[in-house]
Amino acid sequence: MRQxxxxxxxxxxxxxxxxxxxxxxxxxxxxxAGNPVCGDxxxxxxxxxxEVIKDVRFRTFGCGAAIATSSMVTELVKxxxxxxxxxxSNRAVAEAxxxxxxxxxxxxxxAEEALRSAxxxxxxxxxNS
Amino acid sequence: MNMKPIYLDHAATTxxxxxxxxxxxxxxxxxxxxxxxxxxxxxxxxxxxxxARGRIASFMHAxxxxxxxxxxxxxxxxxxxxGIALSRKDRGNHIITSSIEHHAVLETCDFLRKQxxxxxxxxxxxxxxxxxxxVKKAMTNKTILITVMHGNNExxxxxxxxxxxxxxxxHGVAFHTDxxxxxxxxxxxxxxxxxxxxSASAHKLHGPKGVGLAYIRAGTKxxxxxxxxxxxxxxxxxxxxxPGIVGFGRAVDLAGTxxxxxxxxxxxxxxxxxxxxxxxxxxxxxxxxxxxxxPNNANLSFAFVEGExxxxxxxxxxxxxxxxxxxxxxxxxxSHVLSAIGVPVELAHGSLRxxxxxxxxxxxxxxxxxxxxxxxxxxxxxxxxxxxxAVS
Numbered sequence: 227m228r229q230x231x232x233x234x235x236x237x238x239x240x241x242x243x244x245x246x247x248x249x250x251x252x253x254x255x256x257x258x259a260g261n262p263v264c265g266d267x268x269x270x271x272x273x274x275x276x277e278v279i280k281d282v283r284f285r286t287f288g289c290g291a292a293i294a295t296s297s298m299v300t301e302l303v304k305x306x307x308x309x310x311x312x313x314x315s316n317r318a319v320a321e322a323x324x325x326x327x328x329x330x331x332x333x334x335x336x337a338e339e340a341l342r343s344a345x346x347x348x349x350x351x352x353x354n355s
Numbered sequence: 356m357n358m359k360p361i362y363l364d365h366a367a368t369t370x371x372x373x374x375x376x377x378x379x380x381x382x383x384x385x386x387x388x389x390x391x392x393x394x395x396x397x398x399x400x401x402x403x404x405x406x407a408r409g410r411i412a413s414f415m416h417a418x419x420x421x422x423x424x425x426x427x428x429x430x431x432x433x434x435x436x437x438g439i440a441l442s443r444k445d446r447g448n449h450i451i452t453s454s455i456e457h458h459a460v461l462e463t464c465d466f467l468r469k470q471x472x473x474x475x476x477x478x479x480x481x482x483x484x485x486x487x488x489x490v491k492k493a494m495t496n497k498t499i500l501i502t503v504m505h506g507n508n509e510x511x512x513x514x515x516x517x518x519x520x521x522x523x524x525x526h527g528v529a530f531h532t533d534x535x536x537x538x539x540x541x542x543x544x545x546x547x548x549x550x551x552x553x554s555a556s557a558h559k560l561h562g563p564k565g566v567g568l569a570y571i572r573a574g575t576k577x578x579x580x581x582x583x584x585x586x587x588x589x590x591x592x593x594x595x596x597x598p599g600i601v602g603f604g605r606a607v608d609l610a611g612t613x614x615x616x617x618x619x620x621x622x623x624x625x626x627x628x629x630x631x632x633x634x635x636x637x638x639x640x641x642x643x644x645x646x647x648x649x650p651n652n653a654n655l656s657f658a659f660v661e662g663e664x665x666x667x668x669x670x671x672x673x674x675x676x677x678x679x680x681x682x683x684x685x686x687x688x689x690s691h692v693l694s695a696i697g698v699p700v701e702l703a704h705g706s707l708r709x710x711x712x713x714x715x716x717x718x719x720x721x722x723x724x725x726x727x728x729x730x731x732x733x734x735x736x737x738x739x740x741x742x743x744x745a746v747s
Contacts, residue, residue, distance in 0.1 A: 238667070241664070244737065247736070247737045258739070262700070262740060263701060265661055267739055267740065269739040284737075285738060285739040286738065287660065287661055287704075287738040288664070289661050289664060290664055292661070
């Protein structure tokens with residue numbers, strides 16, 4: 227795959243044209259991972275209906291890989307059941323992007339964590355309602 | 356993307372000047388002699404080296420025999436710091452440096468620390484200046500070397516070298532400055548600066564890569580880094596890089612002619628760039644000293660976004676800059692320089708360095724000013740840190 231800087235074309239495509247960027251109007255789960263001190267923070271908001279992720283958005287402060295992995299994880303889990311979404315690993319996100327430079331693998335870990343955190347938040351809210 | 360590429364990373368390296376390439380070509384082709392050989396081939400190469408050495412020495416108000424050619428800035432820093440430390444180890448083991456040095460200095464000092472030397476890393480103020488009083492206070496009867504950079508490679512701050520040099524002289528301590536970013540860009544006079552040793556590199560002033568110099572004041576004892584030959588008066592063994600040295604000499608000639616006009620031209624463009632970015636983009640700050648700075652350096656932090664995203668977006672527009680953060684390396688730590696001047700960590704992550712050169716035009720700067728607000732806006736719209744409504 228063609229490289230632009232440290233990234234392949236697929237990563238750059240997700241950086242240039244991120245899927246599902248922004249905030250959901252009416253989410254029922256929000257999760258974050260990372261912190262600004264480390265230079266990466268990801269926030270994923272989800273709308274789950276009947277155990278299916280009907281809609282998902284992300285907002286990310288971070289490098290190109292952080293934005294691309296956020297974009298890819300939202301694409302991988304949209305319209306998936308909660309169980310299917312939880313089965314999406316950080317490696318799966320990185321593989322779907324055609325690979326990441328080793329120093330950027332932590333971005334895919336953050337994407338997985340932010341997604342799990344959003345699902346946890348959804349479950350917590352369900353438990354309380 | 357058919358737009359003319361805009362290179363604003365001259366602090367990383369500069370395009371080799373065509374005049375430099377022309378000067379080097381004969382020494383890559385026909386004139387291939389080893390400058391140490393006694394025959395005519397060697398003498399011809401040696402003459403070219405000595406001509407370059409003379410021009411470079413006079414450019415910095417040094418004597419030719421005080422110049423040792425090296426492979427570049429990193430080697431010069433290593434040679435001088437290790438060489439002075441080793442040659443004076445019987446007198447003391449203490450080194451004073453600043454916390455914003457290039458890694459070639461910081462890591463060399465760290466290496467020496469592991470070998471039993473002790474090192475004081477002086478703080479800097481919010482503009483990046485070392486306070487000469489701090490140097491005085493750090494001095495002990497074991498101090499053998501002070502090394503403080505001339506111009507900072509990230510934020511462009513120019514340090515009070517002559518003041519520090521006076522302190523070093525009063526105490527009889529060797530004084531080195533890493534002048535890699537200033538050499539060829541601001542006037543350098545080793546006597547006015549009161550330095551005993553200085554590092555410079557050719558490729559930062561439109562010369563070739565792989566050649567630099569160590570200035571060693573006459574009478575300063577130094578242990579070589581490279582052993583195995585008589586070159587450079589036994590201070591650096593290795594066959595001389597004749598084409599590189601000739602190119603370095605030509606680059607210094609050009610700098611001598613153009614430096615004054617270029618530095619005022621570039622600093623005017625640099626000011627236009629900094630003021631334009633500050634005016635067009637909210638939540639932006641300038642890093643480095645407002646006045647005492649390299650003529651070609653602009654360093655800014657853009658809140659709520661991360662530098663690599665900015666860099667990649669500019670790269671897509673054909674504009675080459677550098678991040679102030681270390682995010683492109685394996686470390687997640689932001690720049691040690693921005694940390695030292697007190698830039699909050701999350702802001703430091705959103706820093707860019709623009710460094711201009713003799714090829715930079717007014718139109719280049721205007722194009723950066725046209726595209727930059729949209730790039731910051733797009734990334735801020737995606738950032739969870741941006742306050743609602745604060746996106747410019």
